[in-house]
Amino acid sequence: MTSIRADELTxxxxxxxxxxxxxxxxxxGATTVIIGGNGSxxxxxxxxxxxxLVPSRGRVLLAGADIQRSPTREIARRLALLPQQPRTPEAMxxxxxxxxxxxxxxxxxxxxxxxxxxxVERAMQRADVADLADRVVDTLSGGQRQRVxxxxxxxxxxxxxLLDEPISxxxxxxxxxxxDLLRTLNRETRKTVVMVLHDLxxxxxxxxxxxxxxxxxxxxxxxxxxxxxxxNVRAIFDLxxxxxxxxxxxxxxCVPVGRAL
Amino acid sequence: MGDMxxxxxxxxxxxxxxxxxxxxxxxxxxxxxxxxxxACGRVWLPPGEWLAGLKRGEGAIWLIVTQLRLPRxxxxxxxxxxxxxxxxxxxxxxRNPLASPDTLGLSGGASAxxxxxxxxxxxxxxxxxxxxxxxxxxxxxxxxxxxxALRGGRVTPYRxxxxxxxxxxxxxxxxxxxxxxxxxxxxxxAYVWLVGSVYGANRADAVTLGGLxxxxxxxxxxxxxxxxxxxxxxxxxxGIGVSVPASRLAxxxxxxxxxxxxxxxxxxxxxxxxFAPHLARRWVAVSGSAQALAAVAIGASVVMSADLxxxxxxxxxxxxxxxxxxxxxxxxxxxxxxxxxxxx
Ligand SMILES: Nc1ncnc2c1ncn2[C@@H]1O[C@H](COP(=O)(O)OP(=O)(O)O)[C@@H](O)[C@H]1O
Ligand SMILES: [Mg+2]
Numbered sequence: 001m002t003s004i005r006a007d008e009l010t011x012x013x014x015x016x017x018x019x020x021x022x023x024x025x026x027x028x029g030a031t032t033v034i035i036g037g038n039g040s041x042x043x044x045x046x047x048x049x050x051x052x053l054v055p056s057r058g059r060v061l062l063a064g065a066d067i068q069r070s071p072t073r074e075i076a077r078r079l080a081l082l083p084q085q086p087r088t089p090e091a092m093x094x095x096x097x098x099x100x101x102x103x104x105x106x107x108x109x110x111x112x113x114x115x116x117x118x119x120v121e122r123a124m125q126r127a128d129v130a131d132l133a134d135r136v137v138d139t140l141s142g143g144q145r146q147r148v149x150x151x152x153x154x155x156x157x158x159x160x161x162l163l164d165e166p167i168s169x170x171x172x173x174x175x176x177x178x179x180d181l182l183r184t185l186n187r188e189t190r191k192t193v194v195m196v197l198h199d200l201x202x203x204x205x206x207x208x209x210x211x212x213x214x215x216x217x218x219x220x221x222x223x224x225x226x227x228x229x230x231x232n233v234r235a236i237f238d239l240x241x242x243x244x245x246x247x248x249x250x251x252x253x254c255v256p257v258g259r260a261l
Numbered sequence: 262m263g264d265m266x267x268x269x270x271x272x273x274x275x276x277x278x279x280x281x282x283x284x285x286x287x288x289x290x291x292x293x294x295x296x297x298x299x300a301c302g303r304v305w306l307p308p309g310e311w312l313a314g315l316k317r318g319e320g321a322i323w324l325i326v327t328q329l330r331l332p333r334x335x336x337x338x339x340x341x342x343x344x345x346x347x348x349x350x351x352x353x354x355x356r357n358p359l360a361s362p363d364t365l366g367l368s369g370g371a372s373a374x375x376x377x378x379x380x381x382x383x384x385x386x387x388x389x390x391x392x393x394x395x396x397x398x399x400x401x402x403x404x405x406x407x408x409x410a411l412r413g414g415r416v417t418p419y420r421x422x423x424x425x426x427x428x429x430x431x432x433x434x435x436x437x438x439x440x441x442x443x444x445x446x447x448x449x450x451a452y453v454w455l456v457g458s459v460y461g462a463n464r465a466d467a468v469t470l471g472g473l474x475x476x477x478x479x480x481x482x483x484x485x486x487x488x489x490x491x492x493x494x495x496x497x498x499x500g501i502g503v504s505v506p507a508s509r510l511a512x513x514x515x516x517x518x519x520x521x522x523x524x525x526x527x528x529x530x531x532x533x534x535x536f537a538p539h540l541a542r543r544w545v546a547v548s549g550s551a552q553a554l555a556a557v558a559i560g561a562s563v564v565m566s567a568d569l570x571x572x573x574x575x576x577x578x579x580x581x582x583x584x585x586x587x588x589x590x591x592x593x594x595x596x597x598x599x600x601x602x603x604x605x
Binding site for chain 1: 266267268271272273274275277483486489490492493494496497499500501502503504542546547548549552
């Protein structure tokens with residue numbers, strides 16, 4: 001399997017330390033959702049898990065091997081990372097961009113194998129961008145673009161998906177589409193999903209495992225029921241709320257009352 | 262949309278119809294201009310006539326076409342195409358519409374190195390010295406521009422261009438100095454070369470430059486794929502398994518080689534490397550190899566046309582092509598600068 005874990009991670013930018021001594025074991029084949037306030041280090045942690053940030057101390061282990069010492073292509077076949085707000089390249093079509101997800105499997109000779117084609121077309125269908133395939137990406141709306149990025153990550157066909165705020169620019173219906181898609185991928189193909197979400201109720205509904213972060217540390221971790229308590233929400237966000245069962249699925253739902261003073 | 266898939270044994274590609282059709286059209290224009298160039302000159306030779314002359318394999322027409330016009334036309338196309346491709350790669354890799362061999366000081370560096378060699382060594386030491394000097398000058402300048410523009414591990418477009426223009430001016434000062442200290446008879450020949458000219462090109466020139474460019478392309482073409490990834494986020498590119506810094510460095514190296522070689526034979530041809538890729542990006546909206554090919558075709562067409570104008574419209578004078586290229590290119594650059602400053 002491709003279990004991923006972080007071992008005593010210290011992360012920062014230049015001299016500034018953002019995350020210190022963080023240890024984390026991502027459950028295999030489950031959906032893990034990271035929640036936390038702005039600037040709490042969620043993106044930083046995700047970048048390190050995706051080996052895009054070199055830890056100043058500690059290691060990230062993918063299937064037991066230090067991720068910083070593994071070949072780039074090898075890693076790219078095992079984990080896909082969707083950064084928070086990727087720059088949109090001008091002058092690329094949706095299909096071109098999604099096809100980039102196949103890069104780890106291609107060589108100079110073979111750039112459009114049958115498998116590439118199948119995975120790209122399917123990823124575009126699943127992310128609901130097949131109709132946009134021949135459009136140029138920078139003419140799309142923010143939400144459409146976000147779905148293109150998701151299609152790219154899906155086309156990469158990795159057992160591990162890391163997504164930073166994948167639904168932030170989407171309308172409510174497409175938010176559920178994307179989360180349902182990720183759940184399907186998780187259930188059908190046992191993909192491990194790690195994502196950052198800002199909507200606590202969706203986090204509780206779609207997450208098997210929740211991680212609450214504050215100031216670069218993990219404050220609470222566990223099932224939605226254990227993490228989504230009024231005390232924890234207060235500790236993570238400084239937010240006073242009441243927890244009620246979600247009328248649709250019964251997972252905990254947070255109704256905000258106000259900011260804790 | 263009529264896209265085509267090619268799969269042959271281990272080889273596979275998806276060919277988007279529209280960009281390649283447009284690239285094909287620009288290539289066709291290029292060929293037409295080449296044919297017209299072969300027909301025009303001091304003596305007008307209608308295509309039928311020179312074709313017949315070529316078949317005969319001897320005589321005056323054969324001599325004019327194969328010994329005088331063809332090498333010149335081919336050299337002009339090679340110089341223009343190489344500069345355009347160099348510019349296209351730089352614009353793509355540096356994510357900067359203002360990047361080009363001219364604005365990054367590459368052309369200046371190559372020119373200064375060649376003039377220094379002409380002035381100090383009087384052109385001695387073998388035919389290979391000039392291209393080597395040009396390439397070395399281009400690489401030296403591009404390396405120092407990049408190093409100076411680097412701040413906190415990042416390079417901003419404007420810093421890069423400002424420093425590039427500064428280095429270009431410095432190189433210009435070196436050129437002037439060399440012209441003054443060099444022997445008098447050097448100056449006028451160096452001037453013609455500096456502006457950019459394919460005057461007096463012979464077959465050996467065209468064949469040598471063509472061969473060297475082909476060699477560079479042998480390494481460069483497989484890298485074009487990475488030029489397409491350059492506009493992506495570094496994080497995203499790394500995420501799909503591309504080492505961004507390494508591929509960027511390799512591509513800048515290829516661009517410097519292309520520009521250095523072109524300049525060694527054709528002189529600076531100011532701004533071809535800026536506006537040919539620009540027109541190509543307008544014309545072939547979707548980035549890809551087709552767009553790069555269109556840039557090459559446009560660059561070649563521009564220099565061939567400029568040379569055609571220079572040697573036919575002002576008879577009996579034979580003016581350097583670079584004059585006409587710059588006359589179109591400089592206003593284009595200014596317009597682009599104005600537009601870019603307005604949008605950023
Ligand atoms: N590239 C960077 N350079 C310097 N500091 C950064 C950079 N990216 C993030 N930070 C800082 O690191 C901290 C954590 O940021 P981030 O991980 O993006 O938080 P989150 O994703 O939880 O909102 C913030 O204080 C932020 O200002
Ligand atoms: Mg973030």
